[in-house]
Amino acid sequence: MIEQYRDLVDQLVEVGRDAAGRGLVIASAGNLSARRPGTDAFVVTAAGTWFDRLAAGGQFSLLGLDGTIRDGNPRPSSEWKLHARTYALRPDVTCVIHLHPQVAVLVDALGHEVRLVNLDHVAYLGRVARVPFLPNGSDELAEAAARASIDSNAMILAHHGCSTLGDSVEMAYRRALNLEQAAENTFRCLQVGRTDLTFPEEWLPSVRGA
Numbered sequence: 465m466i467e468q469y470r471d472l473v474d475q476l477v478e479v480g481r482d483a484a485g486r487g488l489v490i491a492s493a494g495n496l497s498a499r500r501p502g503t504d505a506f507v508v509t510a511a512g513t514w515f516d517r518l519a520a521g522g523q524f525s526l527l528g529l530d531g532t533i534r535d536g537n538p539r540p541s542s543e544w545k546l547h548a549r550t551y552a553l554r555p556d557v558t559c560v561i562h563l564h565p566q567v568a569v570l571v572d573a574l575g576h577e578v579r580l581v582n583l584d585h586v587a588y589l590g591r592v593a594r595v596p597f598l599p600n601g602s603d604e605l606a607e608a609a610a611r612a613s614i615d616s617n618a619m620i621l622a623h624h625g626c627s628t629l630g631d632s633v634e635m636a637y638r639r640a641l642n643l644e645q646a647a648e649n650t651f652r653c654l655q656v657g658r659t660d661l662t663f664p665e666e667w668l669p670s671v672r673g674a
């Protein structure tokens with residue numbers, strides 16, 4: 465059954481390899497998932513998988529939104545609920561990417577919001593939500609992230625990582641990359657003492673609609 469998800473798994477393998485290469489996760493941190501539009505099943509990375517070793521095979525589980533294991537690796541990521549709850553609340557979302565990007569987490573932990581500096585940040589991120597720290601793998605974290613997803617496709621999970629969503633694997637990953645770049649820009653602003661930098665207000669509506 466999981467063979468029918470080969471195209472999505474291949475895309476996630478590629479995201480994993482790229483994200484590990486960029487240092488957006490280290491060791492076995494983070495997890496990736498995808499599904500077909502409007503369905504109640506999704507493929508998710510298995511527990512303990514390293515993003516740069518996903519191509520080895522057997523690294524994905526096929527789950528129902530209720531957590532039932534349908535095929536593939538019998539030990540899904542302990543954070544599978546983070547994905548399942550968001551899919552349940554956002555029928556349009558077909559990919560959830562959960563990374564541990566260090567600059568986004570650090571900027572948030574320092575008490576600053578991530579600033580949207582360039583037009584890609586504004587167009588792809590729109591609004592960056594924040595979820596307070598809750599234990600990883602918990603129902604509470606999964607529920608809080610799902611609630612945040614109602615009006616945001618990118619969120620920082622405090623002292624932990626991020627979750628970005630999309631209607632394709634490419635779009636969810638594009639958002640993850642833009643989130644970390646915006647955070648790196650924000651950190652540089654802080655280094656030169658700027659905490660007020662914003663995208664030109666008068667252009668926000670047209671760029672958001674782009």
Ligand SMILES: [Zn+2]
Nearest residue numbers: 494543600625
């Ligand atoms: Zn995590």
